[in-house]
Amino acid sequence: MSSSFDNFQKRRLITSYFSVVLSVFLVLFLLGMLGLFIVNSKKLSDDFKEGIAMSVYFKDEAKDTSIAQFTEALKASKYTKTYKFVSKDAAAKEHTDIIGEDFMSFLGVNPLQNSFDIHLKANYVQADSITKIERNLRENVLISDIIYDKQLVNLVNNNIKKVSLWVLIISGIFCVIAVLLINSSMRLSIYANRFIIKTMQMVGATKSFIRKPFVWRSVKLGMIGAAFAIAGLLGVLFYIDSNFPNLGIFKDKLTISLILLGVFGTGVLITWLSTYFATQRFLNLRTDDLY
Structure with a gap:
């Protein structure tokens, strides 16, 4: 009976980890794609302008x-x-x-x-x-x-301004959504362990001691999700470069590296902050409020 319960707990824990990694991967992948689009849209608009x-x-x-x-x-x-x-x-x-x-x-x-x-x-x-x-x-x-073609010059510049404005708005919305989704996943993961947190606190463990394993575990999950996102982004870049070599998408290696590094850093930072504040919330709750 105990073995069945332990197996159930392990499966639930693995499912929780998988959902966190999946959510981090999807959000960071979309953010990375948006960043690459912004960088390459500038390059495409410049190429179009220079073609006049x-x-x-x-x-x-x-x-x-x-x-x-x-x-x-x-x-x-x-x-x-x-x-x-x-x-x-x-x-x-x-x-x-x-x-x-x-x-x-x-x-x-x-x-x-x-x-x-x-x-x-x-x-x-x-x-x-x-x-x-x-x-x-x-x-x-x-x-x-x-x-x-004077009319074409004016048309190109006006359209680029409009597109740039909408890309900026969409980027801001995506960033907010990314933070909310990853934060929600982290909070749900900590919520499942709220009784363990309170039990450790009741036996005299300090808040920093309790937080440390949860924060470190979430950061590792964030790193794994970010690594998958980076692998996915590189796969997309290699696919585009092999099918559309004229774009020269790998010419600006520094910018691409910065975007990928930003994706990794975002995954680590958001998971760390979300877990820190989530554990802090449950540490400050009374035992009756856990229910």
């Missing part, structure tokens, strides 16, 4: 020396991400390939101009910054025209 090209066209009288000087100026500028020189002959060939016939054969001349396709750094793809850059470039008298 500014085309600078030169007049026919612009000589090779002028083109070379402009190239050196682009290299030295702080706003240039990449640039590509497109000669009028190369542009004509590209148009011929697209249209399917040689338009110069009946025009007799090449009406196209030498140009540069400039991709700006993400920080400069703003309405005011790009307007200032355009104004500075137009001071070059050999430049005939500058073309870029």
Whole structure:
């Protein structure tokens, strides 16, 4: 009879531990995914911004020396991400390939101009910054025209601001939910041992002596749950990197390491605090209040 009761107690204890580890794992995994999404959404928005090209066209009288000087100026500028020189002959060939016939054969001349396709750094793809850059470039008298999609620039920046605001709100909500869920799991785990806590207190054990094994056990469970969460996050990262290598998700190893370390630290901190205050609550209760 005693053996059956002991087995029942062990099964209940294992179930309690499993539920705590599972809840910690799920909450921290979702938090980690949210953190990775925030980091990579910034990278994706920057890549999209840097994909918007500014085309600078030169007049026919612009000589090779002028083109070379402009190239050196682009290299030295702080706003240039990449640039590509497109000669009028190369542009004509590209148009011929697209249209399917040689338009110069009946025009007799090449009406196209030498140009540069400039991709700006993400920080400069703003309405005011790009307007200032355009104004500075137009001071070059050999430049005939500058073309870029102004509406797209404004649309991208406005949408990014809206998305960033909602991501911030959702992140805050998730953090609160994470704390509440893990705290609830810890409190339920301590609640199951409330009579043991009170019995130890009645035989003269100090509060710190009683708290120590419960806090340490919860921290270990939190560490196990955090380890599973980190393993799950790494699995997702490797899956994304293998299927979408262009994202270069592992390029920023420092940020990813900080997020994973934050997930581990959050698991330890929340379980420690929750268990500490839960045990303190039952230590301060009267024996009659336990029922």
